[in-house]
Amino acid sequence: MIEERFDAIVVGAGMAGNAAALTMAKRGMKVLQLERGEYSGSKNVQGAILYADMLEKLIPEFREEAPLERHLVEQRFWMLDDKSHVGLHYKSDDFNEEKPNRYTIIRAQFDKWFSSKVKEAGATVLCETTVTELAQDAYGKVIGVKTDRRDGEIHADVVVLAEGVNGLLGTRAGLRDRPKPENVALAVKEMHFLPRETIEARFNLKGDEGAVIEAAGTISRGMTGMGFIYSNKECISLGIGCLVSDFQKTGETPYGLLERFKQHPSVAPLIEGSEVKEYSAHLIPEGGYNAIPQLCGDGWVVVGDAAQLNNAIHREGSNLAMTSGRIAAEAIFQVKSRRDPMTKENLALYKKMLEESFVIKDLKKYKDMPALLHNQSQNFFLTYPQLVSKAMQNFVRVDGTPKKEKESSMLRSFVNARSWTGLFGDAFKFARAWR
Amino acid sequence: MHIVVCIKQVPDSAQIRVHPVTNTIMRQGVPTIINPYDLFALEAALQLRDKFGGEVTVLTMGPPSAEDSLRRALTYGADRAVLLTDRFFAGADTLATTYALATAIRKISDTFGAPDIVFTGKQTIDGDTAQVGPGIAKRLGLLQLTYVAKINEVDPAARTIEAERRSEGGVQVLKTKLPCLVTMLEATNEIRRGAMADALRAARAQIVTWSAKDAGVEDISKCGLKGSPTIVKRVFAPSPRAEKATFVDFANRPPAEALIEELFKRQPKLEAELISSAHGF
Numbered sequence: 001m002i003e004e005r006f007d008a009i010v011v012g013a014g015m016a017g018n019a020a021a022l023t024m025a026k027r028g029m030k031v032l033q034l035e036r037g038e039y040s041g042s043k044n045v046q047g048a049i050l051y052a053d054m055l056e057k058l059i060p061e062f063r064e065e066a067p068l069e070r071h072l073v074e075q076r077f078w079m080l081d082d083k084s085h086v087g088l089h090y091k092s093d094d095f096n097e098e099k100p101n102r103y104t105i106i107r108a109q110f111d112k113w114f115s116s117k118v119k120e121a122g123a124t125v126l127c128e129t130t131v132t133e134l135a136q137d138a139y140g141k142v143i144g145v146k147t148d149r150r151d152g153e154i155h156a157d158v159v160v161l162a163e164g165v166n167g168l169l170g171t172r173a174g175l176r177d178r179p180k181p182e183n184v185a186l187a188v189k190e191m192h193f194l195p196r197e198t199i200e201a202r203f204n205l206k207g208d209e210g211a212v213i214e215a216a217g218t219i220s221r222g223m224t225g226m227g228f229i230y231s232n233k234e235c236i237s238l239g240i241g242c243l244v245s246d247f248q249k250t251g252e253t254p255y256g257l258l259e260r261f262k263q264h265p266s267v268a269p270l271i272e273g274s275e276v277k278e279y280s281a282h283l284i285p286e287g288g289y290n291a292i293p294q295l296c297g298d299g300w301v302v303v304g305d306a307a308q309l310n311n312a313i314h315r316e317g318s319n320l321a322m323t324s325g326r327i328a329a330e331a332i333f334q335v336k337s338r339r340d341p342m343t344k345e346n347l348a349l350y351k352k353m354l355e356e357s358f359v360i361k362d363l364k365k366y367k368d369m370p371a372l373l374h375n376q377s378q379n380f381f382l383t384y385p386q387l388v389s390k391a392m393q394n395f396v397r398v399d400g401t402p403k404k405e406k407e408s409s410m411l412r413s414f415v416n417a418r419s420w421t422g423l424f425g426d427a428f429k430f431a432r433a434w435r
Numbered sequence: 436m437h438i439v440v441c442i443k444q445v446p447d448s449a450q451i452r453v454h455p456v457t458n459t460i461m462r463q464g465v466p467t468i469i470n471p472y473d474l475f476a477l478e479a480a481l482q483l484r485d486k487f488g489g490e491v492t493v494l495t496m497g498p499p500s501a502e503d504s505l506r507r508a509l510t511y512g513a514d515r516a517v518l519l520t521d522r523f524f525a526g527a528d529t530l531a532t533t534y535a536l537a538t539a540i541r542k543i544s545d546t547f548g549a550p551d552i553v554f555t556g557k558q559t560i561d562g563d564t565a566q567v568g569p570g571i572a573k574r575l576g577l578l579q580l581t582y583v584a585k586i587n588e589v590d591p592a593a594r595t596i597e598a599e600r601r602s603e604g605g606v607q608v609l610k611t612k613l614p615c616l617v618t619m620l621e622a623t624n625e626i627r628r629g630a631m632a633d634a635l636r637a638a639r640a641q642i643v644t645w646s647a648k649d650a651g652v653e654d655i656s657k658c659g660l661k662g663s664p665t666i667v668k669r670v671f672a673p674s675p676r677a678e679k680a681t682f683v684d685f686a687n688r689p690p691a692e693a694l695i696e697e698l699f700k701r702q703p704k705l706e707a708e709l710i711s712s713a714h715g716f
Contacts, residue, residue: 002631002632002635004635032635124635124638124639125638126634126635126638128510128634129631129634147631148628149628149629149630149631149634150628150629150630150631151630151631151632152630152631153631154631
């Protein structure tokens with residue numbers, strides 16, 4: 001047991017943990033951050049897209065220092081069947097602005113830099129130190145952490161749980177349940193290295209411009225999931241993820257999905273001749289608003305993935321993590337400034353501030369979406385993509401069939417597959433979940 | 436007891452590649468580690484300190500980023516870290532390296548107390564010379580025990596040390612007087628996991644950083660590339676072996692016979708030689 005006390009202990013050095021530690025340290029609090037990896041970023045996995053606005057709130061001058069890959073000027077959404085893709089592409093020169101809005105990043109490099117800012121701000125950062133459980137007093141109040149180091153118990157007024165999606169510590173301490181298989185996706189990713197010029201030619205980019213492709217359809221074999229392709233400077237991040245419960249049910253393997261995604265005729269040419277230097281896997285919280293656990297208690301708050309704060313529809317996670325980390329830190333600082341104890345009631349300020357932010361507002365908006373996509377995954381990820389692809393082919397293929405016949409056969413294919421009630425029902429449910 | 440341990444930050448050689456065109460070592464993106472032999476030396480030093488009290492000072496020469504390896508050594512439990520860094524030291528061979536390190540150890544001796552033992556690893560995994568340890572001993576006039584696998588006993592009162600030295604013929608048990616220099620082999624004393632207090636201290640420690648001048652280097656021409664008579668003429672990657680494995684189909688023949696038959700088929704000369712030598716019997 002260590003005699004020295006800290007104002008706050010942050011468990012984890014991902015986006016949420018770094019944001020929390022940085023904010024509290026900047027406020028002059030005595031902060032200890034514990035990370036199990038060799039360095040911040042060594043264990044962190046993301047696609048990865050960085051949303052500038054949320055980082056700017058923490059480090060306004062980040063564009064001059066942070067290791068950024070490409071700023072995004074193009075977004076492609078692809079609906080895939082086995083041989084085709086129907087795409088919606090949006091590319092704008094407006095994104096070549098002075099302060100771009102979105103960047104691709106490589107987390108191992110980015111987080112290392114982020115962590116250096118945390119240290120500069122005065123926090124003590126200990127890596128290769130795993131928190132094994134929370135230290136609690138007789139009343140269940142969290143008073144610190146126990147680590148895997150000798151004499152490794154250490155106390156603080158408040159513990160910020162930024163431990164990632166699994167939420168092991170919170171679960172072990174009985175503060176929450178484990179995430180349910182239908183509320184987490186398992187994503188696998190590879191880094192395909194190619195010369196800069198090749199990437200720029202294949203994605204039609206110039207300079208540091210970047211493009212992203214989000215793909216859904218038959219690649220997920222009827223499971224709820226998505227594939228992604230992000231362009232970095234000298235490599236392409238390519239991955240696919242599906243709900244864990246769907247993997248359980250179908251017996252599909254993540255690497256099998258990834259291989260098929262890579263072999264898709266729309267994807268294969270993009271990565272042809274590349275060298276795979278890294279691969280990784282990660283769980284992503286997908287349960288949305290309804291899966292958010294209790295956010296605070298006596299002596300603790302939970303932020304980022306650990307709080308299941310992830311917007312699966314807009315593929316936003318790291319920004320919710322950064323924002324929740326920052327807001328939690330600000331709430332803690334306010335409680336401390338008032339010299340109030342770190343009780344559940346006082347820390348509820350964090351919950352209140354989070355509810356007023358876009359984080360909870362956005363998740364609330366889509367609260368029914370995860371369940372809908374999950375229950376209707378066969379339709380949304382298998383039937384519709386195939387129907388849409390066939391319809392498009394029918395539309396563009398010139399074969400002497402009168403257009404009127406083509407249109408009615410397209411319509412027939414949809415009605416045959418889903419019936420009128422099914423079609424209207426799906427549209428209605430989707431619209432309601434989106435609202 | 437004051438013990439100085441010399442460590443070196445090296446690229447993790449398991450992950451190193453040679454550039455196919457320029458033949459230079461591609462260090463970019465290769466993680467750095469503490470030279471593995473140095474960790475056995477550090478653990479031996481820490482065990483002696485735990486037993487007899489005193490301090491362990493780790494010393495490294497390298498670029499400013501070598502601070503990481505020192506901080507790591509502090510996490511394991513070392514008491515003090517000294518970084519010797521100066522552009523004058525760049526490009527040093529073992530002669531120039533031992534000059535700089537010996538000078539720094541003298542300065543450590545003046546500043547923090549004379550060391551009873553100086554430890555180094557047997558060799559580094561990037562240079563593989565095994566010259567730096569003995570070189571330091573020679574320059575400082577220290578007795579030396581090289582290729583040590585185990586420290587059997589240290590008697591601080593009698594000022595003696597007994598150690599097991601591995602040699603080609605077997606194990607030698609040697610005893611000598613302190614102060615001395617010991618170069619450590621890979622041994623059974625794997626580096627410990629530092630306690631929480633050590634990790635906390637390491638994260639916040641000020642690393643003592645010395646330039647050539649700070650360390651008391653008098654003759655700068657003995658440092659770095661200038662002070663290095665060793666010239667690297669050429670670096671090349673060994674070409675991959677051309678031989679390929681062949682699968683031999685036994686086809687119902689006894690395996691040994693089949694193998695010999697296949698061997699002779701490929702190397703008729705070998706067959707002729709064996710037959711002619713067999714005639715001697």
